[in-house]
Amino acid sequence: MNLSATGGYVIPAQANNLKVTISPNPCHSPQRSVNVKIEADPKFSSHECRIGIYNIKGQKVYEARDIHFAKGIAQITLPVSDLASGVYLCRVKSNNSEVTTRFTIIK
Numbered sequence: 001m002n003l004s005a006t007g008g009y010v011i012p013a014q015a016n017n018l019k020v021t022i023s024p025n026p027c028h029s030p031q032r033s034v035n036v037k038i039e040a041d042p043k044f045s046s047h048e049c050r051i052g053i054y055n056i057k058g059q060k061v062y063e064a065r066d067i068h069f070a071k072g073i074a075q076i077t078l079p080v081s082d083l084a085s086g087v088y089l090c091r092v093k094s095n096n097s098e099v100t101t102r103f104t105i106i107k
Contacts, residue, residue: 017095023035027080051067087102
């Protein structure tokens, strides 16, 4: 697990051939979504990934499955308007890699 985020800027979380960046971080109200940028190993022609959002207690509060994208970079928008203020973990699984990064919602 790789947790990365400090202050008002983001350090991308990276593992093996997968890099994940969440913006804005922190996410201030009235924003209704965060953008998840996934950079995957270009040697694969396509990627399938799964994104899970967990609260600080480890409870899954959102999941997006079967996300397909061509090699390179994917930008995915996740809804956060129903989430309370707090710290959340975003876990991205793609091919044989998994990355977890932290983001904050402030309402």
